[in-house]
Amino acid sequence: MNVTLFIPCFIDSIYPRVGISMVRILEKLGHRVEVPMELNCCGQPGFNSGCWAEARLVAEKVVARLRNAEVVVIASGSCGAMLKVFYKELFAGTPLEADAKVLSTKCYEFSDFLVSKLGVTDLGARFPHKVTFHDGCHGLRELGIKQPPRQLLAKVQGLELVEMSEAETCCGFGGTFAAKFPMISTAMGEVKCASACDTKADYIVSNDASCLMHIQGLIDRQGKPIRTISLAEVLASE
Amino acid sequence: MTERENILGRVREALRNPAPAPGAHDALHPTGATAGQPVSRWLPKVGQSYEERLALFKSNAEGLKAVFHLVKNQPEMVACLETIRDAEGWKRVASHQGQLTDAVVTELNLPVMLTDAGYDVNLLEQSDVGITECDALIAQTGSVLVTSRSAGGRALSVLPPHHVVLARKEQLLADLPEAFELLTKRYGTSYPSFISFITGPSRTGDIERILVLGAHGPKKLTIICF
Amino acid sequence: MSGFATQFKSNAQRVTGDLKHRDLIQSALRKYDVVRTKTASTFQDWQAARRTASSIKWDAINHLDKHLEQLVGKLEARGTVVHWASTGVQARKIILDIIAEKKARSIIKSKAMTAEEIHLNEAMEKAGYEVVESDLGEFIVQLRKEPPYHIVFPAMHLSRDDISELFTKELGSAPTREPEELTMIARRVLRSKYITADIGITGANFAIAETGMISITENEGNARLTAALPRTMITLVGIEKVLPRLGDLALFLPMLATAGTGQALTCYNSMYGGPRQADECDGPDEWHVVLLDNHRTELLANAEQRDALHCIRCGACLNVCPIYKNIGGHTYGTTYQGPIGSVITPHLRGLQNWKHLSFASSLCGACTETCPVKIDLHHHLLQNRRNAAAEKPVWWEKIAFKGFAFVANRRWAWRWGIRIGSWLQPLHPLVKGTRLDPMRPWTKTREFPPLAKETFKDYWKKRNDRA
Numbered sequence: 001m002n003v004t005l006f007i008p009c010f011i012d013s014i015y016p017r018v019g020i021s022m023v024r025i026l027e028k029l030g031h032r033v034e035v036p037m038e039l040n041c042c043g044q045p046g047f048n049s050g051c052w053a054e055a056r057l058v059a060e061k062v063v064a065r066l067r068n069a070e071v072v073v074i075a076s077g078s079c080g081a082m083l084k085v086f087y088k089e090l091f092a093g094t095p096l097e098a099d100a101k102v103l104s105t106k107c108y109e110f111s112d113f114l115v116s117k118l119g120v121t122d123l124g125a126r127f128p129h130k131v132t133f134h135d136g137c138h139g140l141r142e143l144g145i146k147q148p149p150r151q152l153l154a155k156v157q158g159l160e161l162v163e164m165s166e167a168e169t170c171c172g173f174g175g176t177f178a179a180k181f182p183m184i185s186t187a188m189g190e191v192k193c194a195s196a197c198d199t200k201a202d203y204i205v206s207n208d209a210s211c212l213m214h215i216q217g218l219i220d221r222q223g224k225p226i227r228t229i230s231l232a233e234v235l236a237s238e
Numbered sequence: 239m240t241e242r243e244n245i246l247g248r249v250r251e252a253l254r255n256p257a258p259a260p261g262a263h264d265a266l267h268p269t270g271a272t273a274g275q276p277v278s279r280w281l282p283k284v285g286q287s288y289e290e291r292l293a294l295f296k297s298n299a300e301g302l303k304a305v306f307h308l309v310k311n312q313p314e315m316v317a318c319l320e321t322i323r324d325a326e327g328w329k330r331v332a333s334h335q336g337q338l339t340d341a342v343v344t345e346l347n348l349p350v351m352l353t354d355a356g357y358d359v360n361l362l363e364q365s366d367v368g369i370t371e372c373d374a375l376i377a378q379t380g381s382v383l384v385t386s387r388s389a390g391g392r393a394l395s396v397l398p399p400h401h402v403v404l405a406r407k408e409q410l411l412a413d414l415p416e417a418f419e420l421l422t423k424r425y426g427t428s429y430p431s432f433i434s435f436i437t438g439p440s441r442t443g444d445i446e447r448i449l450v451l452g453a454h455g456p457k458k459l460t461i462i463c464f
Numbered sequence: 465m466s467g468f469a470t471q472f473k474s475n476a477q478r479v480t481g482d483l484k485h486r487d488l489i490q491s492a493l494r495k496y497d498v499v500r501t502k503t504a505s506t507f508q509d510w511q512a513a514r515r516t517a518s519s520i521k522w523d524a525i526n527h528l529d530k531h532l533e534q535l536v537g538k539l540e541a542r543g544t545v546v547h548w549a550s551t552g553v554q555a556r557k558i559i560l561d562i563i564a565e566k567k568a569r570s571i572i573k574s575k576a577m578t579a580e581e582i583h584l585n586e587a588m589e590k591a592g593y594e595v596v597e598s599d600l601g602e603f604i605v606q607l608r609k610e611p612p613y614h615i616v617f618p619a620m621h622l623s624r625d626d627i628s629e630l631f632t633k634e635l636g637s638a639p640t641r642e643p644e645e646l647t648m649i650a651r652r653v654l655r656s657k658y659i660t661a662d663i664g665i666t667g668a669n670f671a672i673a674e675t676g677m678i679s680i681t682e683n684e685g686n687a688r689l690t691a692a693l694p695r696t697m698i699t700l701v702g703i704e705k706v707l708p709r710l711g712d713l714a715l716f717l718p719m720l721a722t723a724g725t726g727q728a729l730t731c732y733n734s735m736y737g738g739p740r741q742a743d744e745c746d747g748p749d750e751w752h753v754v755l756l757d758n759h760r761t762e763l764l765a766n767a768e769q770r771d772a773l774h775c776i777r778c779g780a781c782l783n784v785c786p787i788y789k790n791i792g793g794h795t796y797g798t799t800y801q802g803p804i805g806s807v808i809t810p811h812l813r814g815l816q817n818w819k820h821l822s823f824a825s826s827l828c829g830a831c832t833e834t835c836p837v838k839i840d841l842h843h844h845l846l847q848n849r850r851n852a853a854a855e856k857p858v859w860w861e862k863i864a865f866k867g868f869a870f871v872a873n874r875r876w877a878w879r880w881g882i883r884i885g886s887w888l889q890p891l892h893p894l895v896k897g898t899r900l901d902p903m904r905p906w907t908k909t910r911e912f913p914p915l916a917k918e919t920f921k922d923y924w925k926k927r928n929d930r931a
Contacts, residue, residue, distance in 0.1 A: 007920050009872070013882045014913050016920035035924050041872040046865040048827065048846070050853030054865035058872050085265075089843075141829035144266045165494075170786045174826025179905040181473070181824050186909040187480035187790040188826070191490065217910030241548035242536075245703065245757050249529045252765035260522035260771075261515055263840040264832075277715045280513035282506040282728070298728070334745075353745045359659050359693060379718070379729045391746040392692035396685050396732075414714035422710065429675060431542065431741050432691075434734040435717070440685040441731055444601035444619050445627055445643040447492050453600055453647055454654065455685020455732065 001031045003113075004069035006062075008079040008210075009041045015209045018075055021236035022110055025123055026073070036065050042082040043090070048175050052090060059090055063099050072106050073113045075232070077139020077208040078175070080109035085142045109139055111207050111231055115148035121155050127237045128158025131229075132201040134192065134215070135168050136208025149207050149231050156234060166195035173214035189218045197226055207231045277415055284378045284412040291377035291412055298380025302438025303451060304459040311464055312338075315404065316345045318462050319369075323348070326400065332357075332365035334390025338404045343369055353390040359397075368398040368456070374420055375405055375463065378413035379437055382461060385425070386432040395436065401456040403436075405463040468797060469820035475795040476824070485621065489789055492620055496783050499726030506728065507718075517719055518838035521774035524673075524706045528764065531673035531706045532755070538676020539753055542738030547754045552582030555756050559584065559665070559698055560591055562752055566696050568593065568662035572654075574680070574687035575599040576667025577615055577777060578700045578756055581799045581812070584665075596657045598686035600650050607634045613793035615800060616724050616779035621792060654686070664690035664748070668701035669776070670716060674709045676737060678753065681720055683731040691736060697748035699736070702756050704764075704773040710735075716776065723780035723836040763811045769844050772807050774837045781831035781841060787824060796821065803831035807844040815852050822848035879921070886915040 003026055007019050019035075026033050039062055046055030062083065066072055074080040084107040087100040114120050133153065139145040153161050172178065172188025192215060196204045204226060206212050212228040219226060239247075261267070278284075285291050292308070299306045307318050315338075322328075323346055332351045333343045343350055351361055362368075370389035372382045382403050389395045395403075411417050414435075421433060440455030451457050465473075479485055504510045524531055536546045549555035563571065571593055579585065585606075588595045597606040601618035605611065607630055612618035619627070627646050631637045637649045666687055670679040678699055680687045691697055707716060713735070721727040740747035763773055782788045782802030793801045798809045798821070806821035822845040831841040853861075871877040895901045897908065906912055 012920040013885075013915055016916050016918065016923055019920040020923060035921075037921055037924065038873075038875050040875075040878045041868075043869075045868065048849070049861055049865065050846075050849030050851075051857075051862055051865045052850050052853075054862060054869055057866070057869035061873055137826065137828035137830075141833055168830075170826045170828035170830065172786070172826060174828070177823070177826045181476065182905045182908060183473075183477045183480045184787055184790055184824065185826070187486065188786050189910075191486075191786070191790070213913060214910065217906070217912060220911035221909060241550050241554065244550055245548050245755070245761065246529050246532065248757070248761035249532070249703075249764060252761050253526060253528065255765065255767040257522070257526055257767045257770040260518040261838050263843060264838060267511060267515070275512070275516070277513075277516060277711075280507055280509045280516060281715070281718060283508060356745050363655070363659060381729060386741075386744050386747065391744060392688065393746050396688045396692065414718065415711065418711045418714050429677070429737045431738040431744060431747055432734065432736060433677075434688065434732055435729065437729040437731050437733075439731070440683070442600045442647060442684050443725070444599075444604070444617065445622075445646055446624050447495060447617075447620075448624075448643045450644050450647040452651070453684035453686070454598065454651055454658075454689055 002070045003031045003033050004066060004072045005033055005035045006039065006042070006072055006074045006079065006083065007035060008074070008076050010210055010213060011075045012040065014213065015230065018209050018230045018232045021230070021232040022073070022075060024236050025232070028123070029118065029120060039065055042079040044078065044082045045176055047082065047086060047090060055090060056094070059087060060096060063087065063091070063096050063103055066103055066106070067099060069106060071108065071117070072103070073108050073110055075110060076210060077109050077136040077143060077145065078210055080107060081138035081142035083107045109143055109145055109207065111148040111152055112143065112145050115151050121151045123152070123155070123235050125235050125237050126157040127234045129202045130160045130162060130200065131203040131205045131234070132162050132164045132196050132199045133167060134171060134196070134204050134206040134211060136206055136211045137170050139207055140168060145207070152231070152235055153205070159234070162199040162201050164195040164199045166192055169195070171211045171215055173211050175210070178214055185214070186218065189214055193218055193222070193224055193226070197224055201226060204228045205231050205234055278413055281413060281415070282378055288410070292410060295375055295377040295380055295410060298377070299438070299461060302380055304380065304438050304461060307460070307462045309462060309464045312341060315462050315464050316342050319346060319402070322402070322460065326366065328366040330365045331367055331369060332362050332394055332398055333369040334394060336371045336388070338371050338406070339369060342404060353394050359393070362393060362397050365398045367400040367402055368394045369402045369404065370395050372403050372405055372409065373424070374409050374411045374417055375461065376411050376414060376417050376435070381435045381437040383417050384434050384436060385430040387430040392432045395434070396455045399452065399456055400458040400460065401436070403459070403461045405461060407463060466817040466820070468817050471797060472795060472820055472824065475797070476791045479792050479795050480790050485792060486790065488621065488623070489792060493783050493789055496726055500722060500780070500783070503722045503726045503728055513715060513719060514836055514838050517715055517836055518774065520707065520712050520715070521837045522771070524708055525704060525764070525770060525773050528703065528706060531708055532703060534673040535671055535676055535706060539738070542676065542741065543751070544738050545750065545752045547752060549754055550757045552756070552758050555582050555700065555754055555758070556584055556587045558754055559700070560587060562696065562698060563588070563593060563663055566662055568696070570657065570661045571595045571663045571665060572657050572661035572690050572694065573597050573665045574667065574682070574690040575602055576665065576700055577799060578667055578702050579665065580612065582756070582758065584700070596654065598654050598657070598690060600647060600684060603650055603654065604630065611794065614779060614782055615777055658689045658693050661694045663696045663698060664694035665698045665700065666690055668699055668705050669720065670707045670713065671701055671705045672707055672710050672713070672735065677710065677735040679713060679733065679735045681717065681730050681733050685732055688732055688734055691734070691748070692746055695748055696750045696752070697739070698752045698754065700754045700756060702760060704760050704775070719836045720776055720778050723834070724778040759812045763808065766811070768847060769807070771839050772804070772844060774839055775804050776837060778836060780834045780836065784830040784834045786828060786830070787826070803841045803845070804839070807841055807848065810848055815848065816856055819848060819852035822852070882915055882919055886917060889915055
């Protein structure tokens with residue numbers, strides 16, 4: 001398959017290893033990966049702030065560029081939800097409405113792509129650690145992704161998955177929310193960290209690296225005995 | 239223009255814009271499939287046989303801390319009531335006229351205040367127990383269905399500290415849909431002004447979410463059924 | 465930022481830092497979550513029940529005029545006096561006029577969020593009437609002179625010791641740590657109030673159009689007593705409470721209980737169809753039903769957000785909201801808290817002054833997932849944000865996002881933006897945490913990760929060049 005990889009802004013600039021891991025996995029499975037170099041953001045920050053016209057300035061390019069993609073795989077649940085769910089709202093009543101609807105049918109978040117589209121769960125990965133999984137809200141509730149990450153983790157050699165009580169509770173990142181209401185964002189992150197640490201896991205794994213950026217930021221500041229790692233990196237580990 | 243006309247006018251004006259269909263926003267779980275199905279399909283199961291349903295009623299009612307006595311006949315109902323009377327030391331009983339209550343309550347040999355023709359609220363408040371009939375028992379929820387007509391008014395079943403319900407086995411219904419069907423069939427041309435589903439003794443969780451019985455209504459609910 | 469927004473942020477700052485409060489609320493709502501999940505799982509198909517409830521409410525609201533006319537016709541046919549109030553001011557006047565006409569001295573009230581909404585208690589007290597809240601949680605917060613903390617559990621934020629102290633101070637009772645004893649103290653005090661009250665005021669959970677009835681859901685029995693003993697009964701009901709048929713309650717009563725408290729049914733679910741009838745032995749001589757609009761028709765006109773009127777006020781969205789769990793009910797500063805409150809308050813009280821509640825959300829969607837009538841809550845928050853920005857643009861934000869779009873749409877600008885950022889980042893510690901720190905909202909409580917020396921796009925370009 002020709003897989004078009006959509007690389008969100010923070011993956012490109014802060015967590016390139018997430019993207020690199022995805023490329024490795026997809027190529028190992030025999031697919032051709034292309035990355036549109038001119039696409040840098042899905043437009044969610046503007047969209048979430050209510051500045052839909054400004055968000056469209058960015059999103060238009062995404063819709064246009066991905067028109068001819070066979071399938072689009074997105075490196076995070078929140079950007080995935082933007083392309084698959086929210087573009088339809090953002091472009092409703094505009095000339096790009098039809099294109100947005102078509103794009104939606106071609107979009108997959110990474111774990112969902114592997115399990116639901118490719119039918120693959122065993123990537124021959126090895127990650128001998130105790131981990132707990134954080135369900136990013138957009139992936140969980142906008143895209144309905146709950147089992148695929150767990151099905152993939154179940155096949156990772158040496159990995160022990162322990163569920164935390166607050167796995168589905170929002171970590172508090174929420175994009176611009178983290179900067180506009182930092183005290184609430186922080187409190188939510190602390191609740192998430194406490195729940196993760198209760199499992200005695202070594203790692204918090206998630207399919208949304210933006211959540212992990214926020215959680216890791218708290219872990220580093222408060223010195224918690226746990227680390228974050230993206231699902232893609234775990235699946236690419238040997 | 240009256241306020242009625244103002245408000246209805248605004249409502250009609252507002253409804254000129256059509257709203258999206260229900261659940262349209264939830265692409266993951268669309269609505270269509272449920273249309274036209276009876277609600278009992280979604281509500282908790284109630285078992286097929288009478289025995290299953292009776293057992294379900296008993297277990298639900300007891301789970302709510304109500305007391306359920308299944309007796310064989312009217313004399314046993316009286317005996318059961320006498321036992322409670324002695325255990326609790328009843329001095330004053332409040333009740334209403336009815337086929338069962340007329341027969342049973344007089345056997346207690348206690349002064350009985352009947353509410354049917356009106357009553358003194360203070361006397362009702364001082365009663366040890368309110369004994370009523372009911373319209374139905376509902377297996378699905380362990381509830382007792384009463385109305386002002388079947389249970390001696392609005393206050394008799396809620397003001398005294400103990401509410402005793404006298405019921406017949408035939409009054410057992412499976413679930414809430416059946417209960418509402420019964421109400422329509424029995425009262426549809428002229429409903430009582432008060433209908434109530436009583437599900438256990440009065441309770442509150444307002445203090446640290448800890449369950450306390452007898453908040454304002456009765457602390458005890460006893461159902462005697464034959 | 466409006467004054468309300470400033471107040472909100474300052475309260476949020478204080479409450480989120482209160483770890484004792486955090487523990488109390490988180491553990492209370494964790495317990496709720498367990499019970500609610502267990503009860504919902506006893507349904508043969510909870511999701512199908514939600515879909516059905518959503519359809520019924522859709523019918524109710526989208527044919528509201530028809531249902532209201534039927535409701536009122538049936539109520540009036542049995543002697544109920546029906547009043548229509550376009551505004552809170554009108555509703556208060558109607559109720560105060562009734563009270564004055566009855567020369568009432570004492571008024572007992574059962575729980576009514578609409579009464580909170582129109583500040584009815586304050587109006588009655590100002591006019592010199594004694595009003596007693598009979599619901600235990602409302603009774604407690606009334607004594608404390610504070611608003612309810614939660615639409616279903618008004619005193620959720622208080623410990624038994626708080627309540628014991630309060631009762632000792634206000635009622636002269638002996639201190640006790642037992643919830644049972646505290647409840648009995650309230651019961652004794654309120655008992656005499658029921659019997660002597662001239663007027664009973666109630667709210668309503670549902671208004672049944674088909675049979676002309678008001679349905680009230682409760683656990684304590686205080687609403688039943690309020691509707692049984694006083695000579696005059698007044699019921700305040702929002703026009704959106706309508707359900708088409710009596711039989712709809714077979715679904716809505718258990719769903720309200722399950723979502724609201726995790727119970728299969730609450731203790732008392734009562735339907736009132738009129739004042740005392742000729743063949744009845746008790747009940748009010750007069751029953752006044754006050755139908756309240758108060759901006760509901762405005763929300764109705766907003767077809768996109770109309771389903772917010774489907775709300776059955778169960779409180780489930782509050783219970784699952786991680787924002788609510790961390791800031792608590794009082795921080796919202798509104799009658800209706802949590803996600804539903806954030807959605808409708810701009811419509812009830814003004815968008816520009818209350819848009820901050822729509823922004824104070826990570827849009828996690830837990831509310832929408834739990835709502836028993838499938839209101840699209842978190843997407844409505846997004847719509848409020850969009851509407852607020854369209855109505856009154858925040859100019860620096862518009863410019864910032866235009867600038868961001870400029871950079872994001874150009875490979876060279878993006879590449880250079882990150883490169884410059886990664887050169888400047890080592891200097892960041894010099895300003896980190898201070899007022900000069902551009903990242904201050906973040907770095908106040910969190911570390912920010914280093915920008916990558918080689919971005920993904922750098923890696924990809926290198927790979928392609930090599931190939």
